[in-house]
Amino acid sequence: MLRRLVLLCGLFMPLTALGAGFTELGRMAESGFLIGAEARLLGDGGAPGEVLGAIEPQRQLSPASVSKAYLAAAALDRWGPQHRFTTRLVSDVELDGNGVLAGDLIFEGGGDPALATEDLWRLAQRLHQHGVREVAGRLVVSQWRFGPVECITTDRCQASSRTANAYSALLSSAGVNHGSWCVSVAPGAAAGEPARVTSCDSQSPIVGIDNRVETRPPNSGTEFSAERVTREGEDTMVLGGQISLNASPREVYRASSDPARQTARTMAAMLEQAGIVVRQGYATSVEEPSAATRTLAAVDGKPLQELLLRTMNYSNNFMADVLALNLVDTPRSTLLQGGEVIEHFVGGIPDHGPLELRSGSGLTPESRISAHGANVMLESMFHRTALFPSFVASFQSPATGVANFIRRGSPTFQDHVMLKTGTLNQPVAVRAVSGYFRTRSGRWGVFSVLVNGTATTPWLNWAQVLDPLAVDLERMIDSH
Template identity: 75%
Template sequence: MRRPLSRLCLFLFCLLPVIALASGFPQLGRLADKGFLISAEARLIDESKVLGAIEPDRQLSPASVTKSYLAAAALDRWGPQHRFATRLVSEARPTSDGLLSGDLILDGGGDPALTTEDLWRLAQRLHQAGVREVEGRLLISQWRFGPVECITTDRCQARERSANAYSALLSSAGVNYGSWCVSVAPGDAPGQPARVAGCDSQAAVLEIDNRVETRPDNSGTELRAERVTRDDRDIMVLSGQISTNARPRDIYRASSDPAEQMAVTLLAMLEQAGIQVRGGAETTLAEPPAVSRTLAEVESKPLQELLLRVMNYSNNFMADVLALNLVETPRADLRQGGAAIETFVAGIPDHGPLTLFSGSGLTTENRTSARGANALLESIYYRPSLFPSFVATLQSPGNGVMRFIRRGSPTFQHHVMLKTGTLNQPVAVRAVSGYFRTRSGRWGVFTVLVNGTGSTPYLSWPEVLDPLSVDLERIIDTH
């Protein structure tokens, strides 16, 4: 009896490499041996042939791969050329001498990429409309959404202090991605304080606590910055050193209230444009009166250009603002934005379960599978009016703006287009999803979701991208 059993064991042992290769991800699959959870699938689009799979239906966190869902839903809803409008309105009309006898209202239109450049253009158009003085107040209306309840740790902490820009809070009347920007330049001589100004004006529109010291040439520049809120005022606290021969450095930190940031910034812009506002600036949740007249208006870039920024730079503020815009009713929250994307995905055949608590992927409760994410990619591929705008938002590893993806062989670098997702807390998440072209020119889709556990707290990008590039190279070369 021992002899047949030995032969059976030998036979099964010989089969192990074949079974591993059949998964299509033999290199990537080794992460499972280290305790990581994986959902992976690669398949050809033209015949839906699966070329590799590891637990393709397993529900895992996609992190910022969520933004691929957002981009598809936004293109489906509005089309690539849609623009968001921001208006200055009032019930009053300016007199012949430029007096507006009433409130001036900024109607926040949910433009996710509104900047001070746009506000300056808005102020100039108001001046062009004949307004020189506002007798009432400047009201910042965020009636569509805002202030949006924070549901992630970073954003909740940002109400009091922030040492980054990605945790910006949300509003339909936000500007500069919900972040303050200050420019730090060296003083005239070593030992003097650095010179600090707002990025968009000679005078900073928020309070500065400047502790940066100027040091001699080539002594190095090390800057630390934290935005704190005291007595309902945002303060940028700066420390460190800057060399006398250093170039100015721009520093971005999330504001505590995007609508309040808008109020302070726009008020300064109006004053620079020669328009005085007697009543100061306030924020409001009220919708502008129906009888209000538009005095000035600016439009965003087309949606397809906005999505380039959302996807290439994984801009969380823009992503969540776009998701909130998808909600039909006012006073939207992040879960409703996620639900609007879920409703869109429900129409995609064979997608399977999807749970989204945000459009950015910052929320750790988001869940999808590799098979589901591939179903999304495949559905957009078959929509010729949307696919060019969608695929243009993805990065090629060889030419991507994110340096960490510039890895792997020339085949991986130039035959793949992808979106990545990263989370580090409460567990490590590394996610990749996109398209590939085989040597014969056939299109394929692939998604890899890798989630850590309590016993696997750390995962670097090379640990995922390096084996994935080897596996995808083999798939591309053999098909």
């Protein structure tokens, strides 16, 4: 009778009681933070694995960039690890015997989230190889697949006029260099002279430069600010501060106000360097090239598995949201539609439960998932043998990952965990982390932790979350 009573008590025990596995992390709730957490071993033969710890695991909270793990799973499910996006130069006019294209040259953006200047240079070289020496018309950058994409977050809306960062880059299927300008700042010839500021991508200037950086004596320190502002429709990089005479050049990235226009200017510079003259300048378009166009040059992007590694490791918002937009089958897609496609993918995973994703990047603070649901998704990918190697490779190891702030905890935590983090600071602080772990006996487990602040909670930093989590996960790893 007593044994039966104990079992019944266990069935009706509050969910937070299972949080014994999160004894350190659970103390954050005492400060008013909202927490959803779950860690469990992966089951065998379809049976659910043992729950090692849980704190309100069904609670719907903002995941920030943990959303990118959902995007990665949906993208692998749709295209497979080796998929590549293709960018083309096309035209519907003939090339004459003198190498003159008697009309427009159309740059057809293929939605490659990692399209870079080197790819544009390859396109220019292949166009030259095709025999083109002159374009009698314009260079037209077509973003008919999607773009310009309506901004739905504060940072991106502000970036249409000015920005001091690169993470808020606007979106287009014809964007290059993650939708950001790059300039190189080097010391001048002598102390007291202006710094030398040039484009990273071209010998000729392709973005306006307002240089207020002064060269100072050797070893005097380097510190400068950079903001991209838009003046009369033209982007200008405004830089101020100082650079030491013996300092190495520094590269600065800031989001452009119009990624398609940025691509047009960069592509025009590549054509010029390749010796191809464009007579009537450049333009952007949202029209699909006609069926009569022929491909003059093309370049394939990197395989999806490499795109996901970059997207996840560097938490690249531009790449994530461009991939989400690519998931939508119809042209002129929106971020909300991209989120809906990911939600539809998740709807096919049994026992996941509700979620709301309004983007692929997690920049949208309205997105909601649960720790339990995230673990269910992670487990579903674990059992997809053809996709799992590419999926798990996109997560970071605390010991060797690119982000310094995850290098915490004991060697056990650093060497037995693969994770994806997410950070938001507005309208409330969010720190989220999700991933896999291996126990001492070699068993796989999954964990997800979502910590959301409120209007009354203090500032939240990563040490407050990762330090106690590392202790809790180390205990789980060592005891199994």
